[in-house]
Amino acid sequence: MHIVAKHLTKSFGSFQATKDVSFEIEKGKLIGLLGPSGGGKTTILRMLAGLEEPDSGDILFHGQKVNSLPPQARGIGFVFQSYALFRHMSVFDNIAFGLTVQKRSKAQIKQRVQELIELTGLGGLEKRLPHQLSGGQRQRVAFARAIAPEPQLLLLDEPFAAIDAKVRKELRTWLKEMIDRVGITTIFVTHDQEEAVEVADQIMIINQGRLEQQGTPIEIYKQPETPFVANFIGESNQIGDATTLKGFPAAGAIEGAKAIIRPEFIEVGLPGELPYPSAAEQGVVKNVYFRGTNWQIEVTLGSEKLFAYRSLELPQLHAGDRVSVLIHRLYLFNEDEHLTLE
Ligand code: ATP
Numbered sequence: 001m002h003i004v005a006k007h008l009t010k011s012f013g014s015f016q017a018t019k020d021v022s023f024e025i026e027k028g029k030l031i032g033l034l035g036p037s038g039g040g041k042t043t044i045l046r047m048l049a050g051l052e053e054p055d056s057g058d059i060l061f062h063g064q065k066v067n068s069l070p071p072q073a074r075g076i077g078f079v080f081q082s083y084a085l086f087r088h089m090s091v092f093d094n095i096a097f098g099l100t101v102q103k104r105s106k107a108q109i110k111q112r113v114q115e116l117i118e119l120t121g122l123g124g125l126e127k128r129l130p131h132q133l134s135g136g137q138r139q140r141v142a143f144a145r146a147i148a149p150e151p152q153l154l155l156l157d158e159p160f161a162a163i164d165a166k167v168r169k170e171l172r173t174w175l176k177e178m179i180d181r182v183g184i185t186t187i188f189v190t191h192d193q194e195e196a197v198e199v200a201d202q203i204m205i206i207n208q209g210r211l212e213q214q215g216t217p218i219e220i221y222k223q224p225e226t227p228f229v230a231n232f233i234g235e236s237n238q239i240g241d242a243t244t245l246k247g248f249p250a251a252g253a254i255e256g257a258k259a260i261i262r263p264e265f266i267e268v269g270l271p272g273e274l275p276y277p278s279a280a281e282q283g284v285v286k287n288v289y290f291r292g293t294n295w296q297i298e299v300t301l302g303s304e305k306l307f308a309y310r311s312l313e314l315p316q317l318h319a320g321d322r323v324s325v326l327i328h329r330l331y332l333f334n335e336d337e338h339l340t341l342e
Helices: 041-049 091-101 106-119 135-147 165-182 193-199 217-222 227-232
Strands: 003-012 015-025 030-034 056-061 076-080 153-157 185-190 202-207 210-215 237-239 258-261 266-269 281-290 294-301 304-311 322-327 330-333 338-341
Touching: 003 041, 015 041, 015 056, 015 202, 030 041, 030 165, 030 193, 041 076, 041 153, 041 185, 076 135, 091 106, 091 135, 106 135, 106 165, 135 165, 165 193, 193 217, 202 217, 202 227, 210 217, 210 227, 227 258, 227 330, 237 304, 266 304, 294 322
Parallel strands: 015 210, 030 185, 030 202, 076 153, 153 185
Antiparallel strands: 003 015, 003 056, 202 210, 237 258, 258 330, 266 322, 281 294, 281 322, 294 304, 330 338
């Protein structure tokens, strides 16, 4: 389903849970709504579902305004973090639930449930009750139940939050495969950046009621449009006054800009080790930490402190070493502008 949201605003009392949120989602995409707790992700999902009405703004499905359409008329499937399976119903009956509501024939229901049981790898568990299943199996039943009536949009609210880390990792790759196979537009809420980056076609970063950025995981990582996004996705160093970076004259291009630099875009070397020494800053190693796959180097540049990574193949650095620091990419932000320099 093709979805458009225009200027969605929603308050609870005097608290604005979403502020002027606009986006467009293409049919068949898997979208991750990502951001810190309380940012408004669930509120956006609930407005799409029809469980919450926006105070202002419009929601369009296939170009049709659905603002006042009740949830059951929107062609949506849901999965919530707390499984929400019917406890006294078998796996079969749980999956059949939406089909029964649609008053499909017994034969049709049986065929569709069987199809889903195969698709989700739940064969042999049809007669079990939810408490006789593992967390991962329950989530697969919830998924099968949600897609059984062939919804055009699937909404998942932290679907893996209650599941332990290892199974969660398996489930999310499983989910991506499933969704690719059934080709249904899916939006899932998560506050786990790794989860969003790994499975989503596109990510929407939600913070304090606002949509900070929408893009593919790689776009969001490489071209963050706000300092919040730069800090939230990946690791970063912050430099309060970008003009202190002498090796980057262009850092003065935006007035009063802060700079954000990812540690993986910083090269730290002993004298003579780095190319382009004239573009390098001069710093002093403050601390060196072993990270298993590389060294983390903490280095001071004048009054600023940065951390960077260094290969284990290179000679080890020590606190007090004078080093050259080459910055390969930095992000500049002030109130109204942002710029990526390389
Ligand atoms: P989490 O990751 O913790 O689920 P979220 O990003 O999904 O957070 P929301 O659940 O959308 O955030 O909540 C956004 C804000 O709106 C929160 O501060 C929350 O307390 C508030 N809120 C949500 N629903 C209601 C409600 N029905 N009444 C009052 N406040 C609400």
